[in-house]
Amino acid sequence: MSKLSKNQKDLKEALLSLNRVMAEKILKKLKKQNSTLFLVENVFIPVIEDIGIGWENGDHALSQVYWSSLYFEDWVDQEINLGFAQKSNHPKMAIAVLEDYHGLGKKIVLSIMRASGFDLIDFGIGISVDDLVQKTIDEQIEILLISTLMLPSVLRIADVTGKLKEKGHEVKMIVGGAPFRFDRELWKNTDADLMVGNAGDVVGVINGLIEKYFR
Amino acid sequence: MNSLERVLTTIGQKEPDRVPFFLMVTMHGARELGLSIEEYFAKGEQVADGQLKMRKKYKHDCLYNFFYAPVEIEAMGGEVIFREDGPPNSGRPFIENIEQIEMLKLPVPTESPIINEVLKGTRIMKAEVGDSVPIIGVVMSPFSLPIMQMGFSNYFDLIFKRPDLFQRLMSLNENFCIAWANAQLEAGATAICYFDPFSSVTVTPKNEYMKTGFEVAKRTIGQIQGPTATHMASGRCLPIIDSLANTGTLIVGVSVEEDLKEIKDTCKEKLTVLGNLNGIEMCRWDDKTAEQKVKDAIKRAGKGGGFILADNHGEIPWQVPEEVLLSISKAVHKWGKYPLQWADEK
16 A cells, blocks of 8 residues: 555544545645645555555555545535636547446446546447447547456456457457456456556556557 | 254354354356356246255255345345346446435335245245254345445445435335335245445445445344344454444354454354355365365354365355365365364364
């Protein structure tokens, strides 16, 4: 787990205990000396990553990850209303829950990504392989995130990658969801480029991908 | 010893003749009968037949009347989506906004066709095995059911924003769950597996669990007229073991993400441990791996009784090959015989 500064630790504590008043107070104080962008990139994102790792290690609960990501998104929305301009120049991205109706992971990832300045298209839940392939091509998606909870859905991801290749559409694919945590080798069967073990890792993984393939 | 005697001995925290072994196979019964998963679960007599055939093949110590997770949802008029290669899932939640709970009414379980198929299957199994094999009935806990009734995020909102409506939903679900569990016991189930993943610390922090899932479980389990096993369906539970014991449950189904020895030591004399083979990894095990995993689990938790070997989720994935299940069974019968002298050897 990364070492957090005192400010980061205080914010983390406020988020984990669902104490919005405390979180507001901490952020208000920090804003006097820092820009919103600085707070997003150097305070919020490391804290969210840390909470995600804590969940993966069994130290925190999913409800805490959910509320933290939602608070992060709400806070950034407030800042946007106050004039904060997010970055908009990044590869075109989308997220979907493949053949599966469990949408919580997607919702958390969307909140974290949007709050971190990434604009994602939401392809929704329960999408079939063919629909996902078609939408990815139609929307000219360059980075595709696929969330799954059920093992049979995981096993269909390779069909998505295969069909996209067949159709000559270049896309970087990131997968995540419970089955990948229970079998760390499983994601390799999907032909995806990367796997994220928890939603908190997604911003770092996307930034790494952009740095490597899109700069 | 027959299977029931073996299980009762281990629950009594004593060593039986062999480590009891619950192979929680559900969909594999469809393969035995040459049916699709949807066809198989349409009739209770088919599930009973599948369970009996699988027990004969894999030589495990229980029969399992579990059809699929959204049985309660189907009984409540919700949507169930079948697929050819995995467990049926609940579809669009029937509680679309929190305010609906104010006027919500739930049916009487035994008026539902799917519930009656489960009960029919249970009666057939009971007639076949009598008191020689435990028949495990299943309920979704009132606290975990809303994941399917309203979706995860709406449920988080309900708990934290509308405690009044949360209490109302719990009250409705508790009544349903108690009636459903007792109907299964009356039909011949020996014990009820109380699936409660939302109570695991993977989902809910301990302090919140104590105010919510714990109270619900205590009230509900207290009114189920037979023994219960609380199953976390892959979720972690080590920090709440003592509280789980205080709900009145006898057995806890534990996650592969936690150390089985630590769990066993914490459960000592309070709860019997059920677990914790990794069902997802199991899909790619070979004979040697299966034997090693079984040996490891028995070595970590078998001594002194209080342990039933099983998978960690309460449902073996459809993708796990028959050969792997046979290898697991062979290994339990080879390495599970008490006393476990080999487990002390370095």
